[in-house]
Amino acid sequence: MRDTFIRRVNDGAFAPMDPSALLEELDDLGGSRAALVSYLRYDYMLVRFSSAFGSAYSDHDVERVRWRIEHDRPNDFLHRFDTERQTEPSYTTFGWRQPAVAPSDEVQAIYDEVIERYTGR
Secondary structure, eight states: OOSOOEEEOTTSOEEEOOHHHHHHHHHTTOSOHHHHHHHHHHHHHHHHHHHHHHHHHHSSOOOOEEEEEEEOOOOOGGGTTOSSOSSOOEEEEEEEEOOSSOOOHHHHHHHHHHHHHHHOO
């Protein structure tokens, strides 16, 4: 799941992988198909949200999205009030995702309004 879900097309540009081909490729690895479909739907929605929000925030189209998760383990119970950490955070970096469709003008206007409301831009 940490792989890149984009492919190179004929003209050298990149495009998102076809959902059915991606599902088939990942399904060959084994595991629960229902969990896989659920994960891919979640991933797809996060890409759509990130591209719409990122486009509104930066005033540029978002070409690709990449996830990075921080795993932060709290101190043990006996050390819960210590200011010094017992363990350092670890990170999982996922591959690149590319939005399948650009946000519509209506959706982009909503995100532009949100950015203006909260940042004053």
